[in-house]
Amino acid sequence: MDTKLLDDWIKNIKVKNIENEDVEVVNKSPLVMIGKGRQGAVFQIDNDTCVKVFGNSEDCDRENYALSLGQRTDLFPKIHAKGSNYIVMDLIKGIDVREYLQSQPLTEALSEKLVKMLITFKEIGFQRIDHHKRQIFIQEDGSLKVIDVSRTVWRDRVYPYPRKLMTSLGEKNKALFLSHVQELAPELYDEWIHYIRMEEISRQITQSFIAQKPQKNSLQNLSSGLLTTNDEKQYVILLEGLSHKVFKEEWIKAMLARGYDIDSVMKKIDEHWDNYEQSFNENKTSVSDDSGGYEYEIVTQKQRKPLIYNEENATVYWHDDSKNNSKEERKSKKKRKKEETNVYEYIPYKRPTRIQEIKWN
Ligand SMILES: Nc1ncnc2c1ncn2[C@@H]1O[C@H](COP(=O)(O)OP(=O)(O)OP(=O)(O)O)[C@@H](O)[C@H]1O
Numbered sequence: 001m002d003t004k005l006l007d008d009w010i011k012n013i014k015v016k017n018i019e020n021e022d023v024e025v026v027n028k029s030p031l032v033m034i035g036k037g038r039q040g041a042v043f044q045i046d047n048d049t050c051v052k053v054f055g056n057s058e059d060c061d062r063e064n065y066a067l068s069l070g071q072r073t074d075l076f077p078k079i080h081a082k083g084s085n086y087i088v089m090d091l092i093k094g095i096d097v098r099e100y101l102q103s104q105p106l107t108e109a110l111s112e113k114l115v116k117m118l119i120t121f122k123e124i125g126f127q128r129i130d131h132h133k134r135q136i137f138i139q140e141d142g143s144l145k146v147i148d149v150s151r152t153v154w155r156d157r158v159y160p161y162p163r164k165l166m167t168s169l170g171e172k173n174k175a176l177f178l179s180h181v182q183e184l185a186p187e188l189y190d191e192w193i194h195y196i197r198m199e200e201i202s203r204q205i206t207q208s209f210i211a212q213k214p215q216k217n218s219l220q221n222l223s224s225g226l227l228t229t230n231d232e233k234q235y236v237i238l239l240e241g242l243s244h245k246v247f248k249e250e251w252i253k254a255m256l257a258r259g260y261d262i263d264s265v266m267k268k269i270d271e272h273w274d275n276y277e278q279s280f281n282e283n284k285t286s287v288s289d290d291s292g293g294y295e296y297e298i299v300t301q302k303q304r305k306p307l308i309y310n311e312e313n314a315t316v317y318w319h320d321d322s323k324n325n326s327k328e329e330r331k332s333k334k335k336r337k338k339e340e341t342n343v344y345e346y347i348p349y350k351r352p353t354r355i356q357e358i359k360w361n
Pocket residue numbers: 034035036037038039040041042050052077089090091092093135147148149
């Protein structure tokens with residue numbers, strides 16, 4: 001291929017993408033356009049080759065990649081050259097399946113070829129195992145050739161059955177095709193029917209969701225049942241649980257990145273956390289001893305201040321929770337009163353049981 005000549009032709013062809021429409025083409029080259037779509041325009045070079053000029057280089061790279069996956073099969077045009085916005089490839093002859101079915105019946109033999117085509121798609125690594133009938137060409141010898149393959153790769157959400165192919169066949173031929181598949185590959189047929197049913201159910205559910213209007217006000221009132229930040233005690237527990245989760249997740253990430261075994265890492269983290277809690281519980285005992293052995297609950301201020309406070313930023317008052325106090329605790333009430341103005345340094349531990357009132361300075 002004379003690449004200099006080719007470059008000159010391509011320079012004289014301008015292809016522009018238009019949203020939801022076929023590309024716009026300004027062709028000042030001697031090449032004749034044989035077709036166009038949303039991604040590009042195709043020009044015949046000679047009896048055996050054509051060039052597809054794309055509106056953008058990403059589509060060009062994607063189609064080139066998809067075609068390259070199939071170069072060892074007989075299903076796709078061979079690639080002859082590739083530029084940033086064009087691919088020179090075999091000119092595909094024959095008749096496309098759409099035209100063919102306008103005058104001919106869908107035979108079991110053709111259905112079998114179509115299923116074999118899908119099997120090849122899967123084998124070579126296409127993500128979408130599907131294609132529109134107008135992009136599948138029947139050759140003189142009865143074999144198939146496929147064009148316009150860019151949308152089969154670099155995608156993460158695809159239908160798990162050949163939806164596009166079947167829809168493009170129309171109701172009558174879709175039913176015929178499925179009856180052929182049922183006959184030739186019953187397991188595959190069962191799977192496709194399963195997916196078709198699941199799709200139908202999803203559609204019905206979505207429609208009923210769309211029809212339902214949510215009652216905004218009723219949820220506004222009910223949602224208070226899920227709120228947690230107003231209850232200070234609960235809030236402390238939840239916040240602590242949250243940091244525990246983050247701590248664990250981050251450690252697992254870091255350790256996995258270093259190649260450690262996940263189970264042993266989890267075990268170590270749990271052990272570490274248990275020791276951590278243990279040490280807080282020990283702290284708790286010593287503070288408790290200072291205050292005469294009472295069990296206290298933490299009552300923080302409504303404003304969410306940091307839960308680490310000390311003489312500089314807060315004064316801690318013991319809370320009088322006589323309802324829950326044991327006999328011994330009640331006996332020592334007087335002693336406690338004396339200590340009411342004591343100031344303690346507090347670091348939160350898992351399940352706080354002390355009662356404190358904290359006045360922030
Ligand atoms: N290799 C080829 N040989 C012969 N004709 C081709 C070839 N490639 C494309 N064509 C013709 O050019 C037309 C447009 O090509 P193609 O479908 O690849 O464009 P596209 O912009 O990618 O389309 P779409 O909008 O469906 O993505 C085809 O319908 C076909 O008629």
